[in-house]
Structures are given as structure tokens and as C-alpha cells.
Amino acid sequence: MERSTILQLGPEPIDIVGDVHGHVGPLGRLLDLMGYAEDGTHPEGRRLVFLGDLCDRGPNSPGVFELVMRAVEAGGAICLLGNHEQALIDPDPNERQKAGNAWFFGDESGCSKDEEDFGPFVRVQASQRERIETFCDSLPLAVEHPQVRVVHACWDPPSLEFVRSLGPAPNREIIAAANARAVEHLRKEGLHERFPAAKAALEGRRRVHEWAPDRGVTVEEQWLIDDLVPGEHIEQRENPVRVLTSGPEWPARMPMWLGKKWRFLERVAWWREHPVDRPTIFGHYWRQREHLHMAPYDEHARLFDETGPGEWLGPGRLALCIDYRWPRDWSKAALAAYRPDRGELIFHDGERLDSRWGERG
Numbered sequence: 001m002e003r004s005t006i007l008q009l010g011p012e013p014i015d016i017v018g019d020v021h022g023h024v025g026p027l028g029r030l031l032d033l034m035g036y037a038e039d040g041t042h043p044e045g046r047r048l049v050f051l052g053d054l055c056d057r058g059p060n061s062p063g064v065f066e067l068v069m070r071a072v073e074a075g076g077a078i079c080l081l082g083n084h085e086q087a088l089i090d091p092d093p094n095e096r097q098k099a100g101n102a103w104f105f106g107d108e109s110g111c112s113k114d115e116e117d118f119g120p121f122v123r124v125q126a127s128q129r130e131r132i133e134t135f136c137d138s139l140p141l142a143v144e145h146p147q148v149r150v151v152h153a154c155w156d157p158p159s160l161e162f163v164r165s166l167g168p169a170p171n172r173e174i175i176a177a178a179n180a181r182a183v184e185h186l187r188k189e190g191l192h193e194r195f196p197a198a199k200a201a202l203e204g205r206r207r208v209h210e211w212a213p214d215r216g217v218t219v220e221e222q223w224l225i226d227d228l229v230p231g232e233h234i235e236q237r238e239n240p241v242r243v244l245t246s247g248p249e250w251p252a253r254m255p256m257w258l259g260k261k262w263r264f265l266e267r268v269a270w271w272r273e274h275p276v277d278r279p280t281i282f283g284h285y286w287r288q289r290e291h292l293h294m295a296p297y298d299e300h301a302r303l304f305d306e307t308g309p310g311e312w313l314g315p316g317r318l319a320l321c322i323d324y325r326w327p328r329d330w331s332k333a334a335l336a337a338y339r340p341d342r343g344e345l346i347f348h349d350g351e352r353l354d355s356r357w358g359e360r361g
């Protein structure tokens with residue numbers, strides 16, 4: 001099939017699989033429950049659409065890549081680019097620092113920390129490395145099906161237009177062009193030198209993980225933060241690939257230590273502010289499979305309110321997030337697929353939920 005960054009599908013029924021994050025066993029069970037053969041083919045001609053974020057954090061990222069690459073080659077499956085696949089091929093070395101990707105980068109990427117947080121995990125073999133990179137380079141950023149639209153994090157028309165304008169280029173080139181656009185905006189705001197300098201100045205503090213900004217910052221640290229907040233905001237907002245693969249983010253009230261770096265932005269429920277006009281499925285947002293308040297920082301309550309796991313979101317209820325986790329145990333798999341023609345959400349442990357878009361009847 002010819003490379004296409006925004007893919008148009010025909011009417012054949014699809015099954016959309018949420019973020020897998022290295023859980024190859026649960027993925028196998030989910031595909032089995034839906035009637036797929038091991039190579040990703042289906043006796044009724046159904047087609048798999050993976051939302052991206054196949055890898056990182058879980059026990060076997062290489063195994064998930066092997067399974068999905070085979071399904072794409074043999075079964076006509078489609079896999080979208082998630083922010084974790086993007087990190088594997090991003091030309092900016094800063095962007096490769098993602099929690100849980102030491103299976104791919106080894107010691108250059110905070111390996112011992114990953115081992116402690118996510119271990120044990122299977123590491124990539126030398127013979128797989130280039131195939132995985134080539135695969136990530138070829139993944140579409142969005143899919144349009146007659147029933148639904150699919151993207152990893154945010155359906156944003158201007159960002160899609162930017163990507164479309166670049167034609168069928170490999171993702172590494174598209175990511176580089178998007179990064180360059182963000183740098184151009186940093187330059188306009190006079191931050192293109194101060195922002196990286198402020199990042200570097202905080203480097204030591206993030207490595208030892210000893211800084212506690214909620215207990216006060218020095219004047220010098222506040223100056224750094226004053227460059228970091230707008231810098232990160234521009235870096236996210238003005239980067240069309242990042243908007244599609246990790247969504248718009250807004251300045252957070254307090255810097256957060258997340259994985260391998262300090263973060264000065266937080267996720268926002270874009271589906272409330274920028275309602276979609278057609279059913280849209282996405283992953284990325286760590287939706288809790290059962291609702292549980294988590295003080296003091298309850299991201300679920302902020303993004304999803306009290307909605308149940310299969311509820312559609314936003315005005316008109318046209319947006320559905322199918323990236324799940326368990327509230328008490330983040331390492332336990334919670335993998336689901338959405339079947340638009342059946343209005344059904346199916347989990348790898350066999351639970352099925354009715355889930356239909358549109359106003360409640």
C-alpha cells in the first residue's frame with residue numbers, strides 16, 4: 001500500500017485497539033476474543049486499527065511490535081503513530097527521553113530508572129531495531145473511516161492540514177518539519193535560546209530528582225520557570241505532530257516530575273473546548289477503568305469527570321477515549337478495542353460494554 005499520512009478507509013468493519021504499551025499477552029487474548037487469527041486476518045474481513053503507543057512501560061514492547069508488524073503486513077491492519085512511537089524516531093534527542101523506553105535506547109535513556117519503575121522488560125534485539133524504526137517512519141497520523149475518525153490523541157483540523165501539506169514524506173521528515181515550526185515560534189517570542197538554556201539549567205535537579213518546587217523556589221529558579229512555561233507551551237501548541245499525538249497542553253499550576261523530566265504543562269480535555277462534528281476515537285489519556293478519586297492530583301476527575309469507561313465525551317457525545325488503566329495498579333494491563341459497527345467496547349479480560357455515540361436517548 002502506498003504511504004499515506006492521513007488514511008481514508010473503505011466501509012469494511014474495523015476494530016480499534018487502544019494503547020498496548022508492551023502488554024503482548026493481553027493483546028493476544030483481545031485479538032482472539034474478537035476472532036482474529038494470529039497473523040491479524042479475520043474470517044469476516046474485519047480490519048484492525050491500532051491507536052498507537054504499542055510500546056514502553058510494559059513487559060514486552062518488541063513482542064508487541066512483532067505482532068502488529070505482522071498484522072499490518074499479512075492482515076491489512078493499520079497502526080497509527082502514537083507519541084511513544086514518535087519518540088523512537090524523533091530527530092530531536094530531547095524528545096527521545098520517554099519513561100519506559102529503555103527497552104529500545106538502553107543506557108542513553110535512563111535505563112536503571114526504567115528498570116526500577118517498569119522492569120523486568122524484554123529489550124530490543126539488534127536485528128529488530130531498524131525494522132521497528134522503518135515501521136514507525138511509515139505509520140499514518142490519522143484515519144478516516146465512513147463511521148468514525150481515529151487519531152492517537154487529538155483530532156485537530158489545522159494540524160491535520162499541516163501534515164497533509166507535506167505529502168507522503170516519511171514520519172522523520174514530518175516530525176522534523178513540525179519541530180522546526182515550533183522553534184520558529186520560539187524565535188518569534190525571543191525564547192529560542194533562553195528556553196533550551198533554562199531546560200539545561202534545571203537538568204541537574206531533574207537527574208537527582210531532589211527538587212520540590214511546591215516547597216518554594218529561589219529567585220533564579222523562578223526566572224527559569226518563567227522561560228520554561230511559555231517555552232513548553234509554544235513547543236507543544238505550535239508543533240502539529242505533537243498536537244495530534246499528545247494533544248494540546250496548558251500551563252500547570254505546579255511543575256510535575258513525570259517519568260524522566262520535569263513537566264510544566266498538563267493535559268486538557270480538548271473534546272470539551274473543540275467539539276468534533278463526527279464520531280472520533282482516540283487513546284493517550286489513561287482513562288480509569290473504574291472511577292476512583294485520587295487525591296491530591298486527580299487527573300481522571302479533571303479530564304473525565306464521573307463518566308463510566310464506555311461513555312462518549314464532549315458536546316453531542318461524539319468523542320471516545322479508549323486508553324485505559326486501573327486506578328490502583330498502573331502496571332496491570334487494561335486493554336480494550338472499540339467495534340463501531342456493533343457499538344461495543346471489548347476488554348482483553350472478556351468484559352463487554354455497550355458504547356454508542358450521540359445524545360443519550
Ligand SMILES: [Mn+2]
Nearest residue numbers: 053082083284
Ligand atoms: Mn500516548
